[in-house]
Amino acid sequence: MPNLALKKVPMPEQEPDVRNTNFREVALGYTEAMAVEEARRCLNCRNKPCVGGCPVNVRIPEFIERVAAGDFAGAYEIITSTNNLPAICGRVCPQENQCEKFCVRGVKGEPVAIGRLERFVADWTMENEPVPPIKVDKKNRKVAVVGSGPAGLTCAGDLAKQGYDVTVFEAFHIPGGVLVYGIPEFRLPKAIVRKEIDALRACGVEIKTNMVIGKVLSLADLADEGFEAIFIGSGAGLPSFLKIPGENLNGVYSANEFLTRINLMKAYLFPNCDTPVRVGRRVAVIGGGNVAMDAARSAKRLGAEEVYIVYRRSETEMPARLEEVHHAKQEGIIFRLLTDPIQIHGTESGWVRALECNEMELGDPDAGGRRRPIVKPGSQFLLDVETVIIAIGNTPNPLLKNTTPGLETQKWGGIAVEEETMKTSLEGVYAGGDAVTGAATVIQAMGAGRKAAQAIDDYLSGRRQDPENPACVVGSEVVEM
Amino acid sequence: MYKIIKREELNPSVIRMDIAAPAIARKAEPGQFIILRVCEEGERIPLTIADFDREAGTVTIIFQIVGKTTHMLGQLNEGDDLLDFVGPLGMASRYDQPQKAVVIGGGLGSAIAYPQAKKLHQMGVEVDIIAGFRNRELIILEEEMRKVSTRLFLTTDDGSNGVKGFVTDILQKQLEQGVKYDLAVAIGPLIMMKMVSNLTRPYGIKTIVSMNPVMIDGTGMCGGCRLTVGGETKFACVDGPDFDGHLVDFDEAMRRQQMYKAEEKQTLEAHICRLSGKENADA
């Protein structure tokens, strides 16, 4: 008899006014008893609508059935047959738009807490039964992966499990991509990312940090070094600015810089770590996505008294995960919706003093179906703040494109690929994740990494190693950026 | 890990090191830089590639001890390892064939300007170097600079060696005397690069400056290093560090340089304090 409760088993959390002063994880995770109780809410539907909503088709009712039976190791095996990084996905996937959106239990009441259960199973396994690395027969064929975000890591893991010698090249000194430099500790503890990466290393994946591909080695150099295929998972690292007056005042950050200082460089431990970050008494974060929520909640934790989310549309249009908006509100973040910044004002010595904004109202839907905000005439006002953080989006970094002749991109910078295989315009070179789609989600990046790994295996299996006729063909003339 | 192969003190606060980094040495060009980290809690700091040896696989850095990270770096010895060393970053300097160039270095900037002078010299350009220091103890690379220049002017702020005064005084005199330069390269404190650019502007001399804003990643992903050049926002780490001095908004750059002054002082003082505490305990 399933558990017929209409609501999810609540997630234990740090109290809002405790957690908004520390960087420890907010959501504490289910106990075994809670997990079993929640798992019993699943109806084990025959047509599995939830699975269709998952970008990597995790076998949801099957793993939940194992949880309900108390067989957590069995559940882990089922999840990881399609998802390499469950501890991460369980924490950061926008479940409300994916699996849980289609859950039958959601028709009347709350859907099954699929994300929380996924997280529980992954954490339980890390804690109790670390999975031994699988032994594979080496193929003695080399594949290079550029970038160690979820796309690159997934591609690397899949290929290593097939016996390829995979080397991941990462520009930063720590692997993980946005998972380490973007998403804060209080939402995704870095120890978890590290464990997932260690597990990949144990499968034989080699990770070389401090390697900016396009600078220290070009794609052509990689081909010359005997890599027979290359996967590009370099993400969408280029911050967009608003192009409004005052953006270069002291105290204006891109969310990338703000979060990188805090997460990668551990500025929240300053002065015990050397990298500083400046947070005023009042902070305005411009944007309405996960990045904006993370920046706002980080600013609060660093001691800002008033933190505003300034977003030009209404809450329904906000792209952030529901849970993040909810948590941000609980923590005292002030939402200034339908508010569009037009100028940043500075003090005489060049520090931020105020953000000038227009009030907006919603007009007709645009091509994408979102209602377009329009200015309310004469509604300008000043929001007094000392720090402004711009979180309006990122596009792919042009560095690789500019140093790789023949690598075709879309007009806005995304690398052009064939949809079925993720193959780029260059022979033997594949790409996926934010580098192709622009800023998207962890699970989509993983899906792309997986698809590319499959295509790379198909490609290399179909041809023999032949130095005269290399699999990876990249022109060697380097165009300076 | 990146081993320190050679360490040499050029003056009491300026140190030159050769670092084993074969992959970077293979690709490095004058004008580019590296970013390094000394320890796990440490900052990422950018330093110019002062020289490189492709055969030996080494990259030379020259740095001035100004704060905590450079202080810690200065305490390392031959055989020690750097934690992180990434590059070559930024764009290589590019010159179309000028006839006669003047290279102006202020203080440590002379060390950064030296490879530029050398490159121009090797291109067959006639090079004058004007190098300024606060006093004679601080003069570095005099012999090296002499070798690659037609004329070397040394100035000290206090007159303890060479001409008393600033590099801009010499440059002004040369320009007024009618010396015809078609390229000026200025590297040093922001205020010096601004003054040089103001001097050369009326003469229409193409002037290249090397900007050094605070950086983190050095790959264009944070925007912290942004500058206004010709009214447009540029990222110094990928679009530079070299820019047209006549287009750079120096006042904004100087203001942005001040952003973390208080925090920098705090880390340095805490560091020195911890060190002297340790030394006392050892004694």
Ligand SMILES: Cc1cc2nc3c(=O)[nH]c(=O)nc-3n(C[C@H](O)[C@H](O)[C@H](O)COP(=O)(O)OP(=O)(O)OC[C@H]3O[C@@H](n4cnc5c(N)ncnc54)[C@H](O)[C@@H]3O)c2cc1C
């Ligand atoms: C603050 C923030 C919060 C987010 N929150 C969520 C969330 O809650 N849920 C969710 O699903 N998604 C979230 N996202 C989006 C998600 O993180 C990304 O879509 C995902 O990480 C993309 O993965 P990727 O592998 O394509 O790229 P990235 O994770 O960006 O990794 C790319 C890696 O490549 C490296 N690289 C780049 N260029 C080079 C080069 N030339 N040579 C070598 N290495 C290079 C980079 O340093 C980086 O490590 C968030 C993003 C941000 C910024």
Ligand SMILES: Cc1cc2nc3c(=O)[nH]c(=O)nc-3n(C[C@H](O)[C@H](O)[C@H](O)COP(=O)(O)OP(=O)(O)OC[C@H]3O[C@@H](n4cnc5c(N)ncnc54)[C@H](O)[C@@H]3O)c2cc1C
């Ligand atoms: C492209 C570039 C090339 C450079 N080349 C050289 C060089 O060849 N030799 C040399 O001695 N110095 C060079 N610098 C400056 C050098 O990076 C700083 O002196 C160093 O970061 C100081 O660190 P610190 O911890 O010792 O001092 P801090 O006390 O942290 O800072 C002292 C001053 O250094 C600057 N600074 C601090 N942190 C950074 C940072 N992360 N990035 C950039 N600047 C910072 C600030 O102006 C600050 O006021 C260069 C800077 C840039 C951007």
Ligand code: SF4
């Ligand atoms: S739709 Fe919901 S109830 Fe049905 S199998 Fe999936 S998780 Fe279980």
Ligand code: FES
């Ligand atoms: S240092 Fe981050 S963009 Fe230049």
